Amino acid sequence: MKKEFTEGYHDVYYQPGSAPVFCYRSGLTVYEETFSGGTLNASGWNAAGYPLNVLTNFPSRLNPDLFIHPNSFRLEIDGEYCDRELTFLSFDKRVEEGNTHAVITLRCARKAILIRIHTLLDGSPILTRWLELTNESEKAVAVSALSVIGGGIESTPLSLQREGDPDRVYSLGYMDADMHCTEGDFSWHPLTPDEHSFGGDFTRSRFRYPMFMLRNNLLGTILTAQLAWSAGYRFGFDYNAHREKGETALSFHMELDSFKPLNLLRAGETMVSPQVHIGMVAGDLDDAVNAMNLHLRRSVFTMQEADARQCLIGSGMGPEHDMNCDTTKQFIDQMAAAGAEVFIVDAGWYCPPGKENEWWGRVGSWNCNPDRYPNGIEEIRDYCHEKGLKFGMWMEPARASADALRGEHPDWFPTYPNGSRASFFLDYSNPEAVAWAEEQIAHVITDYRLDLFRIDYNVDARDVFHVRTEEGRAECRAFRHVQGYLAMYRRLKKRFPQVIFENCAGGGGRCDVGFISSFHHTWVSDNQTAPRSLLITNGMTMVIPPERVDRLVAGMGCHKRASLDFHMRNAMFGHMTLNVFGPKTAAMNPDVFEFIRHSTDLYKRFLRPYLPQALMYHHTPDTKEAIRSGFTVLEAAAPDASRSCIGVFTLTAPQGESLTVRPRGLSAAKRYRVCFDNSRTCCEMSGIELMNVGLTVRIPSALSSELLTFEEL
Numbered sequence: 064m065k066k067e068f069t070e071g072y073h074d075v076y077y078q079p080g081s082a083p084v085f086c087y088r089s090g091l092t093v094y095e096e097t098f099s100g101g102t103l104n105a106s107g108w109n110a111a112g113y114p115l116n117v118l119t120n121f122p123s124r125l126n127p128d129l130f131i132h133p134n135s136f137r138l139e140i141d142g143e144y145c146d147r148e149l150t151f152l153s154f155d156k157r158v159e160e161g162n163t164h165a166v167i168t169l170r171c172a173r174k175a176i177l178i179r180i181h182t183l184l185d186g187s188p189i190l191t192r193w194l195e196l197t198n199e200s201e202k203a204v205a206v207s208a209l210s211v212i213g214g215g216i217e218s219t220p221l222s223l224q225r226e227g228d229p230d231r232v233y234s235l236g237y238m239d240a241d242m243h244c245t246e247g248d249f250s251w252h253p254l255t256p257d258e259h260s261f262g263g264d265f266t267r268s269r270f271r272y273p274m275f276m277l278r279n280n281l282l283g284t285i286l287t288a289q290l291a292w293s294a295g296y297r298f299g300f301d302y303n304a305h306r307e308k309g310e311t312a313l314s315f316h317m318e319l320d321s322f323k324p325l326n327l328l329r330a331g332e333t334m335v336s337p338q339v340h341i342g343m344v345a346g347d348l349d350d351a352v353n354a355m356n357l358h359l360r361r362s363v364f365t366m367q368e369a370d371a372r373q374c375l376i377g378s379g380m381g382p383e384h385d386m387n388c389d390t391t392k393q394f395i396d397q398m399a400a401a402g403a404e405v406f407i408v409d410a411g412w413y414c415p416p417g418k419e420n421e422w423w424g425r426v427g428s429w430n431c432n433p434d435r436y437p438n439g440i441e442e443i444r445d446y447c448h449e450k451g452l453k454f455g456m457w458m459e460p461a462r463a464s465a466d467a468l469r470g471e472h473p474d475w476f477p478t479y480p481n482g483s484r485a486s487f488f489l490d491y492s493n494p495e496a497v498a499w500a501e502e503q504i505a506h507v508i509t510d511y512r513l514d515l516f517r518i519d520y521n522v523d524a525r526d527v528f529h530v531r532t533e534e535g536r537a538e539c540r541a542f543r544h545v546q547g548y549l550a551m552y553r554r555l556k557k558r559f560p561q562v563i564f565e566n567c568a569g570g571g572g573r574c575d576v577g578f579i580s581s582f583h584h585t586w587v588s589d590n591q592t593a594p595r596s597l598l599i600t601n602g603m604t605m606v607i608p609p610e611r612v613d614r615l616v617a618g619m620g621c622h623k624r625a626s627l628d629f630h631m632r633n634a635m636f637g638h639m640t641l642n643v644f645g646p647k648t649a650a651m652n653p654d655v656f657e658f659i660r661h662s663t664d665l666y667k668r669f670l671r672p673y674l675p676q677a678l679m680y681h682h683t684p685d686t687k688e689a690i691r692s693g694f695t696v697l698e699a700a701a702p703d704a705s706r707s708c709i710g711v712f713t714l715t716a717p718q719g720e721s722l723t724v725r726p727r728g729l730s731a732a733k734r735y736r737v738c739f740d741n742s743r744t745c746c747e748m749s750g751i752e753l754m755n756v757g758l759t760v761r762i763p764s765a766l767s768s769e770l771l772t773f774e775e776l
Contacts, residue, residue: 075184087190089189090187098151098167103180106215107124130303132301133314136209137209138208139207140206145173153168162186167179168180181193203536206326210316213318219313221311222309233279234254243569243572244595245590249686254300270570273575276348288339301313329533349681360676364611374639376405377641379642381409384643385419387416398452401663402667403641407457408440410423427463459521460504461519462489478531491547492529552564552578565583574587587607591619617630629768644656680728696709696710710769713762714766720761720763729773730750731751734750737771738772
């Protein structure tokens with residue numbers, strides 16, 4: 064790992080005066096803001112650790128006149144701008160749990176809005192930014208637009224490039240696809256002079272992860288950012304450049320998106336925005352990935368215990384089987400023998416026998432069906448424990464189909480802008496509905512004595528964007544809805560600290576870091592079919608640390624194509640989960656079972672001990688390029704370079720039978736024992752040879768793989 068990622072320096076260099084400057088420094092990342100002309104302006108970024116006034120009399124800050132929106136946040140109240148003509152009130156800096164927390168307080172007199180800009184620095188190259196808005200007036204006001212962070216990024220001279228072509232300066236990376244089962248579809252796009260934007264959860268579906276990477280191809284830097292938010296968002300980039308101008312001017316914004324207004328702020332009420340995690344790194348994509356992972360592990364995933372429970376091998380069964388007690392026990396035996404450590408009873412446990420596939424419409428009555436489990440679910444739980452497995456159950460608290468509940472509490476089901484009312488979807492902006500759902504979850508966890516609790520979220524992207532009239536004014540309830548369930552899950556995790564919390568959202572439809580900060584790990588897709596299943600692992604481990612990325616072997620179409628080794632090794636680069644490998648009446652092929660157990664043992668022995676701190680290297684990060692070449696290569700390395708694991712995978716129609724792989728997570732000064740898992744043979748090689756010359760891996764067929772392990776001698 065690069066040295067600057069481990070130093071941990073953080074501070075805010077405050078320069079008071081008529082135009083105060085705030086210089087945020089964390090690792091080697093520097094970001095500056097200047098308050099001038101009644102506006103808090105973004106003054107530039109630096110990835111080399113230099114404050115922008117390193118030459119005191121010749122600061123290199125951005126000229127705000129280059130940008131139509133130089134301000135570092137955007138805010139509209141009642142349709143009027145509230146991010147200019149501001150008054151600077153104070154700056155405060157304090158140390159909290161070893162981190163630097165800075166707060167700038169501004170006031171918009173016209174709308175009587177107090178604005179607090181929070182920045183948290185933890186020594187990683189990534190900053191955390193969020194806003195607090197307090198309505199100091201005596202009436203409700205509408206938050207019409209809110210961008211948590213933005214403004215100018217940089218100005219780059221085109222003379223740095225021989226051709227002076229502005230089309231070649233920047234590349235913008237983000238997830239292309241937004242549909243179910245297409246998660247992690249990362250690709251780079253050339254940024255051409257104009258305005259560009261993309262969004263998710265509102266104008267597009269909810270399966271596009273809220274992130275971007277902006278690469279300066281001339282300067283070797285990447286601005287990487289994630290929005291910790293489970294509702295609508297839009298990221299915009301204004302690239303003002305032309306060959307004749309001689310230099311570029313690039314600005315951006317990260318805004319919330321929904322029907323307007325975003326929120327109705329009552330008199331005296333405070334609104335806290337979602338957090339943005341953002342930083343500039345000098346290096347390649349994986350330098351940016353590992354910088355973000357370091358930050359997320361250090362400052363976001365703080366509610367979970369950093370122990371092996373994050374990576375226990377999961378397993379389970381659901382309505383794709385008959386789910387009776389005998390079948391369940393037989394599958395528990397199979398999963399225990401395969402190396403699983405947790406067994407989960409999925410959707411359908413509340414349905415009568417033979418009605419498992421009605422799980423969708425029977426949600427909301429969260430009691431085990433007595434005909435399915437005549438001795439109670441305790442019989443299954445105790446059997447799991449006898450076999451050495453932890454016991455988990457599935458639940459979907461977002462929906463309730465009970466007619467009685469709708470009859471008693473019609474206001475728990477939201478209304479949409481077209482006048483229709485939800486039939487299943489609960490309104491989490493209603494505190495009473497939240498309290499009911501929270502106690503239903505507590506009942507399932509407590510009464511059935513769960514070791515693991517899995518949630519699901521099978522809704523349409525637009526279900527969140529319901530409306531209500533308050534104080535005579537319309538309000539989109541998406542913001543309050545999301546805040547309602549975020550707070551509920553934070554309370555539940557604190558209430559049940561020994562329970563493993565697993566998130567699923569119809570696949571990867573709600574796995575931003577704001578939501579999954581209350582969970583140990585998260586389902587990132589329902590698509591387990593090759594080759595897309597591997598591309599999903601590749602892309603989603605760019606935005607979420609691998610120990611929190613659930614990947615499945617068998618089940619959900621996994622068996623349709625690709626070799627068994629492809630399936631097993633894909634799951635090894637995340638949190639491994641197993642489904643059943645054959646029907647209960649079929650004998651298990653001993654060769655198949657030997658390889659499954661070999662793989663789970665290798666995962667536990669070699670990879671899992673360092674996976675919660677692993678550095679990830681994506682040798683083939685761009686989805687389009689990987690599909691074109693027919694190869695995908697993933698590497699997970701120990702931070703001290705003592706171990707590394709590389710998966711080499713062929714996709715459909717690979718371009719050739721072999722590929723030279725050069726490990727990135729090793730040390731040139733060490734020697735390693737190198738093992739080829741296909742042949743189960745090993746040799747010894749020096750780190751310098753491996754990194755410079757590499758290994759030629761031959762995989763003669765499509766949808767197959769090789770696994771390489773490197774262990775320091």
